[in-house]
Amino acid sequence: MKNIDVAIIMGSDSDLNIMKDAAKFLDDIGISYEMKILSVHRTPEKATEYAEELKQRKVKVIIGGAGGAAHLPGVLAAQVPVPVIGVPIHTKTLNGVDSLYSIVQMPSGIPVATVAINGAKNAAILATTILGISDETIQQKLIDYKTSLKNAVIAKDEKLQAQGYEEYMKNM
Numbered sequence: 001m002k003n004i005d006v007a008i009i010m011g012s013d014s015d016l017n018i019m020k021d022a023a024k025f026l027d028d029i030g031i032s033y034e035m036k037i038l039s040v041h042r043t044p045e046k047a048t049e050y051a052e053e054l055k056q057r058k059v060k061v062i063i064g065g066a067g068g069a070a071h072l073p074g075v076l077a078a079q080v081p082v083p084v085i086g087v088p089i090h091t092k093t094l095n096g097v098d099s100l101y102s103i104v105q106m107p108s109g110i111p112v113a114t115v116a117i118n119g120a121k122n123a124a125i126l127a128t129t130i131l132g133i134s135d136e137t138i139q140q141k142l143i144d145y146k147t148s149l150k151n152a153v154i155a156k157d158e159k160l161q162a163q164g165y166e167e168y169m170k171n172m
Contacts, residue, residue: 006033006127007054010065011072013037015089018118019065022087025124029141031131040075047072051079061127064112065120067091070102073112083130085123086112 006026010019019035026033040047054062060082064073067089077084088099096117104114115122125142132139160168 001053001057002032002034003057004032004034004059005131006031006061006063006124007059008033008035008063008065009038009050009072009076010035010089011037011039011041011067011070015065015067018089019063019087019120022063022065022120022124022127025121026127029124029128029138029145031128031138038072040072041069047075048079051076054080054082061085061130063087063120063123063127065089065123066103067096067099068093068102070099073103073114074106074110077106077112078110083127084112085126086114087120087123088114088117090118 008019008022008026010016016035016037023033023035036050038047038050054076059080062073062076062080062082062084064076064084065087066072068091070086070088073084073086086103088096088103090096091098100114100117103112106112113126115126125145128138128142132142163171
């Protein structure tokens with residue numbers, strides 16, 4: 001088993017389209033991770049085995065994406081003593097609100113940091129922030145990323161001011 005900093009886990013392959021955004025951000029920053037499909041409902045033994053494995057490998061942060069009942073992040077948080085970031089996945093039935101409530105409403109003692117519905121990229125940014133506490137290189141990459149966000153907004157406003165609203169909208 002290779003050592004990684006972040007485990008990205010999802011309950012179904014249908015979540016991969018959302019969770020890939022977390023992987024892409026971690027790739028861009030240069031943070032090691034692995035992705036795994038693991039259902040705590042359909043494969044509870046494997047979920048427990050994997051949680052134990054993550055402890056032994058000293059994984060630093062877990063990002064767990066789940067839809068519907070969305071128990072995956074909470075089950076992992078109950079078993080592994082590292083930060084768990086939950087990504088509620090949009091569902092057809094309740095538009096992801098069910099997933100959000102399932103993840104954010106954890107009982108006392110088992111916290112799961114929770115991002116917006118389908119917010120896998122923000123989960124990766126939060127994981128990067130956590131890792132950056134003890135790694136100045138990662139912290140600087142996050143500072144650079146946030147500076148690029150600021151510069152993009154400034155550039156868009158300058159373009160809007162130069163072109164005016166109607167011309168700007170034509171070029172969007």
